[in-house]
Amino acid sequence: MPLMRSWVESANSAETEFPLNNLPYGVFSVGDGDLRCGVAIGDRILDATGLEATGLLRADADADVLDAPNWNDFMELGPTAWARYRADLQRILAEDADERLQDAAVSYSVPMARATLHMPFKVAEYTDFYAGRHHATNVGTMFRGPENALPPNWLHIPIGYNGRASSVYVSGTEIRRPWGQLKSPDHDAPAFLPSRRFDIELEMGAIVGQPSDGPVSVQQADDMIFGYVLLNDWSARDIQAWEYQPLGPFQAKATATSISPWIVTKAALEPFRVSTPAREKELLPHLREPGPMLYDIPLSVSIQPENAKESTLLAHTNYKEMYYSSAQQLAHHTTAGSPMTVGDLLGSGTISGPTRPERGSLLELSWGGKEPITLATGETRTFIEDGDTLTLSGAAEGDGYRVGFGDCTGKVIAALTDPYER
Numbered sequence: 001m002p003l004m005r006s007w008v009e010s011a012n013s014a015e016t017e018f019p020l021n022n023l024p025y026g027v028f029s030v031g032d033g034d035l036r037c038g039v040a041i042g043d044r045i046l047d048a049t050g051l052e053a054t055g056l057l058r059a060d061a062d063a064d065v066l067d068a069p070n071w072n073d074f075m076e077l078g079p080t081a082w083a084r085y086r087a088d089l090q091r092i093l094a095e096d097a098d099e100r101l102q103d104a105a106v107s108y109s110v111p112m113a114r115a116t117l118h119m120p121f122k123v124a125e126y127t128d129f130y131a132g133r134h135h136a137t138n139v140g141t142m143f144r145g146p147e148n149a150l151p152p153n154w155l156h157i158p159i160g161y162n163g164r165a166s167s168v169y170v171s172g173t174e175i176r177r178p179w180g181q182l183k184s185p186d187h188d189a190p191a192f193l194p195s196r197r198f199d200i201e202l203e204m205g206a207i208v209g210q211p212s213d214g215p216v217s218v219q220q221a222d223d224m225i226f227g228y229v230l231l232n233d234w235s236a237r238d239i240q241a242w243e244y245q246p247l248g249p250f251q252a253k254a255t256a257t258s259i260s261p262w263i264v265t266k267a268a269l270e271p272f273r274v275s276t277p278a279r280e281k282e283l284l285p286h287l288r289e290p291g292p293m294l295y296d297i298p299l300s301v302s303i304q305p306e307n308a309k310e311s312t313l314l315a316h317t318n319y320k321e322m323y324y325s326s327a328q329q330l331a332h333h334t335t336a337g338s339p340m341t342v343g344d345l346l347g348s349g350t351i352s353g354p355t356r357p358e359r360g361s362l363l364e365l366s367w368g369g370k371e372p373i374t375l376a377t378g379e380t381r382t383f384i385e386d387g388d389t390l391t392l393s394g395a396a397e398g399d400g401y402r403v404g405f406g407d408c409t410g411k412v413i414a415a416l417t418d419p420y421e422r
């Protein structure tokens with residue numbers, strides 16, 4: 001599919017992440033104004049809440065679903081309404097749109113540079129997976145040796161854990177270094193200290209837009225997914241190393257999860273669908289994919305120390321490196337009966353490629369802290385230092401256009417002097 005041209009000139013640039021082909025959903029405010037639902041188009045944000053109130057662009061004939069500081073009520077409407085609203089948006093914003101509609105859309109839009117972006121949806125519950133094969137192999141090799149890198153269940157189910165929705169933040173939120181109980185192999189007793197091995201995990205997040213009641217097939221799971229965000233699963237490796245056996249991560253992942261400000265809809269990603277890699281072990285029938293449900297989305301992560309003029313590219317990889325798609329993860333999530341709800345967020349698991357520059361965490365890039373990384377400033381890093389800003393970027397690449405999410409960024413600030421004295 002080629003670039004779809006819009007009368008918003010900045011949306012026709014080959015560089016923008018927000019052409020008419022994309023139309024991602026977010027939440028914005030200007031100055032002290034209310035939080036409103038918005039749609040990114042080029043360098044502007046269309047005020048979806050305002051357009052709904054005028055009656056020019058409605059998702060539902062009866063209910064003002066966009067009169068809210070999130071897209072949850074809109075998601076609740078379901079795939080038919082999602083498709084109709086997207087078609088209406090494309091009609092209003094297309095190059096040949098009726099001039100009366102263009103004038104209305106101009107008066108209900110703001111320059112993105114003037115807006116503050118907020119959480120685009122209310123996270124109902126949050127689950128994170130461990131479904132990237134290169135990542136699992138790298139981490140497993142470090143901890144258990146190359147022969148036992150993948151646990152015996154890994155090729156049969158997408159491994160996951162239930163995380164916390166309460167610590168999911170929008171891009172731009174500062175992340176305070178956590179304290180936690182650590183035990184270094186060199187000491188006999190654990191100590192309570194600020195984490196010294198604070199890390200990122202480059203992931204995608206899938207947003208569940210329809211509820212389930214009982215087990216769903218992989219195809220039904222794909223139909224339930226509303227869209228995707230970039231996701232950084234901030235991870236305290238030293239807390240993790242001490243706590244993770246036998247039940248997996250807990251406080252190591254409880255500090256923060258950052259997401260990109262824009263939800264890119266499944267519809268916008270449709271041209272970029274690809275299949276999961278060849279199965280080494282055939283999956284049980286209920287987890288097999290009926291069609292391509294991963295996406296070809298180049299991703300990267302960069303670091304910028306405090307006061308540094310330039311950032312350093314740490315890694316570049318691609319969402320298509322995942323072994324399990326979000327649809328397979330969601331299907332697996334429903335197998336034992338837990339209902340899924342609108343606004344559930346599923347982290348893909350760290351996305352690493354097969355080579356060193358494609359590793360999606362500092363744990364892998366520095367090989368457990370043993371191989372420091374030299375930055376553009378000449379400094380070195382094994383894990384994150386206070387003042388570092390970490391940025392995830394990603395955009396699918398079409399014929400003369402890009403479909404992006406807006407950066408997912410976070411600056412790490414110093415731990416509290418004493419977390420119990422406030």
Ligand code: CA
Nearest residue numbers: 201233349350
């Ligand atoms: Ca993770």
